[in-house]
Amino acid sequence: MSAMDDKKLSSNVLQMKFMQRSKRRMDQEEVDVTQKELQKEYLASEEVDSTQPGPSTGSSSKARTIIYEQRFDLLEDLLFGRMSFKGFNPDVEKLMVYYHELKNGGKGDLEDGELDESKDIQDDEMANRLGAASTVGKRFKTKRQRANDNDKGAGRNSKEDSAQSVPEKRRKFMKPRD
Amino acid sequence: MSVVYLPGDKLPVSTGKEALIVGPGVSRADDRLVATQAGVLRSKQQPFSCWMDAHVRRYVPVRGDKVIGVITGKAGEAWKVDVGAAELATVSFLSFEGATKRNRPSLKTGDLIYCQVLLAMKDMEPEVVCIDSEGKSRGLGALPDGGLLLKCSLNLVRRLLSAKCALLPTLGKELRFEITCGMNGRVWIKSNSHKETIAIAQIILKSEFLNESQISELIRTIIDRCRGF
Numbered sequence: 001m002s003a004m005d006d007k008k009l010s011s012n013v014l015q016m017k018f019m020q021r022s023k024r025r026m027d028q029e030e031v032d033v034t035q036k037e038l039q040k041e042y043l044a045s046e047e048v049d050s051t052q053p054g055p056s057t058g059s060s061s062k063a064r065t066i067i068y069e070q071r072f073d074l075l076e077d078l079l080f081g082r083m084s085f086k087g088f089n090p091d092v093e094k095l096m097v098y099y100h101e102l103k104n105g106g107k108g109d110l111e112d113g114e115l116d117e118s119k120d121i122q123d124d125e126m127a128n129r130l131g132a133a134s135t136v137g138k139r140f141k142t143k144r145q146r147a148n149d150n151d152k153g154a155g156r157n158s159k160e161d162s163a164q165s166v167p168e169k170r171r172k173f174m175k176p177r178d
Numbered sequence: 179m180s181v182v183y184l185p186g187d188k189l190p191v192s193t194g195k196e197a198l199i200v201g202p203g204v205s206r207a208d209d210r211l212v213a214t215q216a217g218v219l220r221s222k223q224q225p226f227s228c229w230m231d232a233h234v235r236r237y238v239p240v241r242g243d244k245v246i247g248v249i250t251g252k253a254g255e256a257w258k259v260d261v262g263a264a265e266l267a268t269v270s271f272l273s274f275e276g277a278t279k280r281n282r283p284s285l286k287t288g289d290l291i292y293c294q295v296l297l298a299m300k301d302m303e304p305e306v307v308c309i310d311s312e313g314k315s316r317g318l319g320a321l322p323d324g325g326l327l328l329k330c331s332l333n334l335v336r337r338l339l340s341a342k343c344a345l346l347p348t349l350g351k352e353l354r355f356e357i358t359c360g361m362n363g364r365v366w367i368k369s370n371s372h373k374e375t376i377a378i379a380q381i382i383l384k385s386e387f388l389n390e391s392q393i394s395e396l397i398r399t400i401i402d403r404c405r406g407f
Contacts, residue, residue, distance in 0.1 A: 065197045066206060070240045072361065075201045075222065075229055078339040081244050081359045082292065082317050085350030088369070092356060095317045118276070 183213040183230070191221075191228055201229025235331045237262040237362035239298035244318070246327070246360030247306060249289045257285060259293070262362040265303040269293060273307035275315035283320070290321040290366060292358055321358060325368030326375050332363045334386045345385055345393050349378060352401055377404040 014023045069075060080099040084092035121129075130136075138146065183189065189204065189211040200206065203215035213219070217232030237245070239261065247259035247267060256268040269291065274283040285291070293306040308318040337343050338359050346357065355369035355378055365382060369375040381400050385393050 067197065067199045069199050069201055069227070071242050072202070072229075072240075072336055073243070073339075075199070075227055076220075076336060076340055078336060079341060080317060081339060081361070082357070083346060083350070084356040085346075086354035088354050089322070089356045092317070098316070 180218045182217065183219055184216050185214050187213045189213055189219055189228070197225055199225055199227035201227060203230025203232055204228055231333060231336075233331055233333055235363060237332060239263045239267070239295045239304040239362075241295055241298045243295045243298075243361040245293060245295060245306070245362040246321070246358060246364040246366055247291050247293050247362075248327075249285050249287055249291065251287055259291065259306055261293075261295075261304060261306060262364065263304055267295075267304040267306045269306045269308065273309050274319060275309055275313065285320055290325075290327065292318050292321055292360065294318060321366055322356075322368065325356075325366050326379055328365040328367065328379050328382065330363055330365060330383060331386065332361065334382070335359045335361060335363055335365060337386075338365070338382065344390060345381070345397070348394060348397055349381065352397070353378065373404055377401060 009019070013019055072078065080095065082092050083096055084090075087093065141149070191198070191211045200211065203213060203217060204219075205212050205214045211228065213230055215230045215232040215234070217230040219228060220231045221228040239245075245261050247261045247269070249257050250260050250266060251258045253268060255272075256270045258266045259269050261267045271277060271282050272279070273296075277283055291306075291308055293308045294310070295304055296307045297305040308315055308320075310316055310318070338346060349355070353369065353374055355367060355374065357368075357378070358366045360366075365379075367375050367378050367382075369378060377400050381397055384396055384400075388396060
């Protein structure tokens with residue numbers, strides 16, 4: 001096939017009916033080649049509008065990379081639009097601090113660890129109120145451990161207050177007197 | 179003396195190979211940069227950027243801008259918001275912090291919202307949201323009741339919000355107020371009394387064509403007048 005491609009077929013041969021199909025194919029290939037060349041030319045003449053520096057094709061080595069930016073707050077480095085002075089709106093004052101920190105260094109924390117505004121009572125306050133320090137721990141102890149604790153508690157307190165540390169007597173069934 | 183360029187003027191931007199950020203009002207024509215708006219050329223180093231600072235009152239929505247919108251009505255699962263653009267923008271019910279299908283934000287016609295432009299294309303109606311990509315409002319959302327809404331030029335708002343302008347901090351030392359500036363040329367002010375609110379509005383509007391030293395004089399004059407001296 002490569003030999004045939006190197007030599008051009010004579011026009012007489014191409015006019016023959018059995019050659020029509022391949023003639024059409026060759027014309028199409030020619031058209032494709034010219035189209036591709038035109039495309040390449042057109043793209044090369046356009047500026048490379050990308051964020052990556054450096055040229056991608058030969059002729060655009062003269063072109064600079066240009067980025068189009070329409071946002072003024074990025075171009076002019078504007079502040080956040082909401083401001084409050086002398087404590088008129090404390091939420092907005094907090095926002096001002098947040099955005100100021102955001103600009104000057106790293107991410108600020110709008111909701112500082114403890115203050116989750118969706119909750120009326122914060123987590124730590126709730127836990128303390130429910131008695132997390134002692135009662136929740138008891139739930140996960142085994143019976144033996146609980147018994148030991150009670151004995152220990154009883155043992156320590158017996159010197160000071162023996163009456164309280166005596167365990168409650170189990171009430172027996174009392175027969176009703178008729 | 180700053181030079182004012184007219185549309186069509188070639189801008190004296192250095193030709194080179196480094197990356198260049200082209201802002202609004204500047205366009206590229208072959209090898210040169212050309213002004214498309216009448217105004218003063220502003221530039222910034224690192225990365226090198228240039229844009230036109232033009233006196234414009236009409237707002238064209240840009241994605242990412244934070245603007246003040248006025249609710250004008252409902253449309254299905256969204257509100258119609260007047261943002262100052264050619265078309266009314268929409269804000270979905272779910273674009274607020276903590277909003278669910280059952281828990282809708284309570285807004286009525288006429289309420290003001292501070293929102294961010296999400297979608298802004300030439301042929302589509304803009305869409306705004308009161309939430310950021312993490313789902314937090316961080317200052318966006320409905321503005322408090324009361325206060326005064328001003329309409330001014332876009333460049334005045336940009337000046338108020340720039341780090342170099344001392345107008346708002348100076349005012350903040352004298353008066354107790356709250357202010358929200360939308361990039362669409364709308365400024366909302368709320369203060370303790372109507373008198374103070376009007377004084378602040380006057381200061382903002384009159385400061386447009388004054389320089390920094392004149393602004394402090396202006397503030398002094400108007401506040402004295404407000405306090406009755």
